[in-house]
Amino acid sequence: MLKKIRLTLAVLALLCLTALFLDFTGSVQPYLGFWARIQLVPALLAANFVAVLGLALATLVLGRGYCSILCPLGLFQDVVARLARLRGKRSYSFAPAHTALRLCVLALFVLALVLGAGSLAALLDPYASFGRMANALLQPLVQLLNNGLSLLADRLDSYAFAPVDVWLNSVPLLVIALLTLGIVGFLAARHGRLYCNAICPVGTMLGLLSRFAFFRPLLDETKCVNCRRCVRFCKSGCIDLEHKRIDASRCVVCLNCVDTCPTGALAFGHAGKEARVAVQAKTAGTRAASKGRGSASCTRRDFVKGSALAAVAAPLGTDKAIDGGFAKIVPKTNPVRATAIVPPGAQSHANFAAHCTGCQLCVSVCPTAVLRSATGLLTFLQPEMGYERGYCRPECTRCGEVCPTGAIHPITRAQKSALQIGRAVWKRDLCVAVTSGHSCDNCARHCPVEAITMVALDPQKPDSPKIPAVNESRCTGCGACENLCPARPLSAIHVEGVLVHAEI
Amino acid sequence: MNERESGQNRLAQESGNQGGKGRRKTGLSRRHFLQVAGAGAIGAGLAGCDTDERKVKEVRGSMTMRVNPKRGEKVSLLGFGMMRLPSVGGRSAREGNEPIDQDMVNKMVDYAIAHGVNYFDTAPPYCKGKSEEATARALLRHPRDKYFIATKLSNFVPSTWSREASLQIYRNSLRLFVTDHIDYLLLHGVGMGNGMPDYEKRFLDNGVLDFLLEERERGHVRNLGFSYHGDIAVFDRLLAEHDKYHWDFVQIQLNYLDWKYAGRIKAFNSSASYLYGELDKRGIPVVVMEPLLGGRLSNVPNNIAAMLKQAAPEDSIASWAFRYAGSFPRVLTVLSGMSRFEHLEENIRTYSPLQPLSDREMALLEKVADRMIRYDTIPCNACDYCMPCPYGIDIPGCILHYNKCLNEDLILKSVRDKNYREARRAYLVGYDRSVPRLRQASHCTGCGQCVPHCPQRIDIPAQLRRIDAYVEKLKQDRL
Structure with a gap:
């Protein structure tokens, strides 16, 4: 039952967040924008204390449910893992924690944020990683579909669909998105939530809290018959059946174990004294978590086909x-600009660089193709403006409305003018x-x-x-x-x- | 009134005979139309004894022919204009950069000749300069005595004003048509550009007109005439000199809107009634161009369509304009730039044979014209003389979209208009669909290259700016 609730919420969140990134018309944003604003890193950057405290509190009570309900990258991994297991019953197994690696990455992340190297933090933010994949890989397909429907609507004398430009706004962004898809997808397919428990700084942060979570999956040794079903179904690989322990800092509360246990030995409940502190598995040395790198099939899709203008240079x-x-x-x-242009509402380059996680949500909704990913080292993946396809229209304030991190503040048309x-x-x-x-x-x-x-x-x-x-x-x-x-x-x-x- | 009956019957038979009743109703729906036509077909097919007037009309007559008094040759009332030839993209070749669909041109020319059409009007610049060649290719598959070639001396740009360059244009036409004579040769667009000075530079100072008169003596030009747009002084002068030049024919723009209102809708073109009157007085045969005003008389606002359909529910809107032009006795032929096979079929039906307009019908068209002139459409016929714009703008595309919305009552006055949201979306989305953003009016620099080329004397930069300003207001919701 609990798992069904979890699953329902997760599907809802994934659909809403995906829709948010795919909607280039900006029409669902007013209804779905909050899904982006309650993401942990954007909320931290936007100094959205209500969201941050809420998430922290929820984690202290329920464990890392955030990772299994709200985080789009986590949910994306669940989808990949499930697809990978449609054929062949590959099962998970317990693995010792990569504590040192996790803490290092978290330290790096915090350092990057403090020092203002937003692009590095952007690379590690799971919400932004998902946003980049949705924006760079999925949105063009949706736009092509829209253009097809527009052609059709044209024949029916309907104005329901308007044609849009489909263009490749940044090659580095595409490469990063493909790498993310390849690496995270591969890890998810092979090792479940390994990425969340070895690299993701949000996972580590929440893990520090979830060690003390009030509710968590509990193992009743008296009922357990050692059938190992729970271990095989644990995406996080955090059930140590030898020692009858569950690592709460890695458990993402997916409740697969509770659901699958044939004897009812596993239950989600308040931790008594028997399972007070999760095991810090120190046994085996930390294995290189990032061994499964590479092999991302980088076949470049030709998005640009639809919008490609005849690039033949002919004189007027x-x-x-x-x-x-x-x-x-x-x-x-796009001319080489001495100073890049950042969107209205960004206030300053410094504010923008410090807050933007490069999730591409603003790029997704920009109606005139002005915003695109920057390529500079320190602002890598953070959007900047260019006017070769359109300009920043006086009536549009969409980017500020959607930005969840406070990198672009919402402004009115009057302010913009x-x-x-x-x-x-x-x-x-x-x-x-x-x-x-x-x-x-x-x-x-x-x-x-x-x-x-x-x-x-x-x-x-x-x-x-x-x-x-x-x-x-x-x-x-x-x-x-x-x-x-x-x-x-x-x-x-x-x-x-x-x-x-x-x-x- | 209804010479298109046979075609409708054919249509009905193809779609399966349906409905035995339903005769003589005035409904406008397509289904109804088929039913009525189907009833006619059944009546004709099964009940041979039924001497309904329908049956008489069903027999297709032959093309109405007019006689050119000079040699007594018979010219078909429908002339095939080769300015809007079909492209492989299915549109008119003027609309994009696609090449002409030669197979379709051949098919249309074959069909036209088979149905009595024998006047083919082209010009060197048409269809990006490819019209003459495409026309020749299609016509050369037929015996030379089956058709009359009409082409023009189109020395518009100053670089072609020299005698040599002008004669080269003329000789190239002879070469393309593999012939030693042009049946109808026109001085192209006299009165355009700067009016009189341009006329003198193009045809008088360089001796080109004298040369053409000699060519007529030698029989290489069978009929010499001119097509007129623009400055009325040039038209008057050329007619005043008729005794000297003996024009064999003159091509003018004539339709029920231009008859009275040409002066109102363009800067200083005179009305067709004046032009026709002057030619009629001197007994000069008239070739009619723009009988449909570039489609503006076939694609009309709904209330106009209702007026015409009420009078003749089964006739197309376009057929009225053709019957109008054909009803003038001095008219030798009526040119129609047909880019679709269906246009050709329909026009042939209209003129096989022509049913001249009755006085009552004439009066109706006058009323229609009175009402149409109230629409503030930009008088663009999409002739494409202005194109290509050096900055890549699709000038006719921008104007036609504006006119279309105007005809559909989608041009707004203020944000408080009742249909504001829908009309705004229709304009903006339709604009992006019909004209790529890079070719929209916002890119007009006002260089003015197009202005002297417009036969309708539209101040194109000003109109594009007006459209652009309107679009900008729509986008910002500040109308």
């Missing part, structure tokens, strides 16, 4: 002696007014804060082509000018980020 200028047809459009490239996240810079050599000699006012026309005025290139000749004059102090850095600039592949006007966002 076309032959007007004929009618019809389209000029080729050279794709824009007066928030400077960067400043536009004009490059004379690229502007069409200079290169082709005709005026163009695309940047000025689309600037939502009217920070750009068109002025004559040659002040002596009012008739000369017009160029943009940017009033930096009014610029929000939204990128409308950069995105809609006709100069390609590099825009003649581009945005440089600011280290600390300012009000204008």
Whole structure:
């Protein structure tokens, strides 16, 4: 019965969290966003004390139920393990704890957070790992499906589905997601919850508390007939039948053992004195936990097919002696920015780097393909902005709404309209007014804060082509000018980020 | 009134004879339409003695022919316009970068010739410059005396204004059609661009018109004429000089909207009634282009469709426009740019034979025009003369989507409009579907290359900006 409740909650959590990451329209976010906010690392980073205390308390009472009910990466491993056991009855066995490794990884994680090396912490956060897999591997498939449905809807004169860009926003992100899938998936298939009990810093943190959990699986030696069913079904490998002990710091309270015990020797209940402290299995030396590395099948899926623009570099200028047809459009490239642009609500680069776990939830909901994973060493996997596919629209505040870690604070449209996240810079050599000699006012026309005025290139000749004059102090850095600039592949006007966002 | 009956009967027979009753109702549904047609088919097939008027109409007549007084040659009232040829993608070849579907062109030309069509109108720039070649390929499979070739001297860009370059265009047409004579040769689009100065530079100063007159003497050009768009001064001048040039025909835009309102819907094009009147006065045969206004007279708002269907429930909306153009006696042929086989079938039905509009029907179309002019559609016929835009914008795509939404009452005035949410979504989602984001109006730089090429004299950059501003307001919910 207890196991069924656990399973129901787990399925619900996994579905909701997956939906949260797959929903590129941002429509389920208001209803499901809390699932992300009660994840341990995001809650810690966001200084969400209510969630953190709640989780700690729950762990002290019920053990690491978090790992089996709320953690999406844990649930993902359960799914993999179950699939791997559909054929062939591979069974688990007891293994000594990798205590030293666990504590080292936890120490590293805490150090990374304290020192502000957010990207390292991001790599270890189980929630973010799941988010990256969902965003990089699953969402493109959903988007392709959506585009197919949109085509179909078009024929039926329905506007239920709108086409979206499917694109590969970051190769490193894809590689990391594939590696995570490979490593965690392999470990889960072979060794159940080994990842959670050897590497995952959240597992270790909760394990420190769950050693003292009030309720836990208890073994009644008098009823036990040594059939070893519980050991074979224990994903955590924490039931030491020789010594009749269960390691509560590793038990994820999946309740498989209770469920499978034929004699009722195992029960979930209050620990009496007989099973007070879990065994610190010191017997065998710590085995290298991470032995099953590699062999991730890195067949790269061609996501980009749907959105691939003809990347043939052809000059603009076309032959007007004929009618019809389209000029080729050279794709824009993201310029090298002296300072990266972080999303409105991030407040500053420092705040953003310290809080972001790289879960890609904001990337998943960004409607204009502005957010993507950064590739810099210290900000690796944390999102940054680029305007080659779209720009940060004035009416959109989705990334702040979804961020569970406090890396991007929620802001209103009004606040956004007066928030400077960067400043536009004009490059004379690229502007069409200079290169082709005709005026163009695309940047000025689309600037939502009217920070750009068109002025004559040659002040002596009012008739000369017009160029943009940017009033930096009014610029929000939204990128409308950069995105809609006709100069390609590099825009003649581009945005440089600011280290600390300012009000204008 | 209903010469398309036979086709409908065929349709009904293919779908299995259904319904024995249901004659003479005014319902509009498709099923109903089939029932009515099916009843006609059964009536014809089983009860041979039934002398219903239907049975008479069912017998397909032959194509209405008009006589060109110059040589007395007979020209089919339906002329095949080769500007919107089908592409392999199934759309009109003007719409994308796909090549022309030559097999389909051949099939359509074969069908057209088999049904009496003998006037084929092309021009060097059409379909990204591939129309003449595709037309020639299809026509060369038929004897030369089965068809008339109409092509144009399209020296639009200044680089082709020299005598040599212009003659090269003309000679290339002769070469492509493997012939020593062009049946109908037109000065293409006089009045376009800068009007009079451009006309003089294109045809007078370089001696090209004199050359063509000589070619006519030599028999290489059987009929010399011009197609007119734009500055009315050029049209008036060319007609004033009719005694000098003896135009054999003139091609104008004529339809029930342009008859009265051409001046209202474009900057300074004159109304078709004036153009036709001037030509009629001088006895010059008229070739009609844009009888459907690029589809705007077949794809009409619902209330207009209701008006026309009420008068003739079984006739298509498009057939009204064709009958209108065909009803003028001085009209030699009516060009239709057909990109689908079904267009061709339907138009052939409409003109085999033509049933001229009655006075009552004429009056109805006048009322329709009065009502249509109230819709503020942008007068784009999707002729693609403006394309390709150097910045990659799909100009007709952007305008057509706007017009479509306007016709469907989806253009909003304010966020308080009752249908705001649905209309907003329909506009924005439909926009992304019909025009890729990189080809939308937001990318217009206002370079103005398109402006002189538009035969309808649309201020394209201004209209694209208007559309873009509207889209921006929709996106921000700030209408």
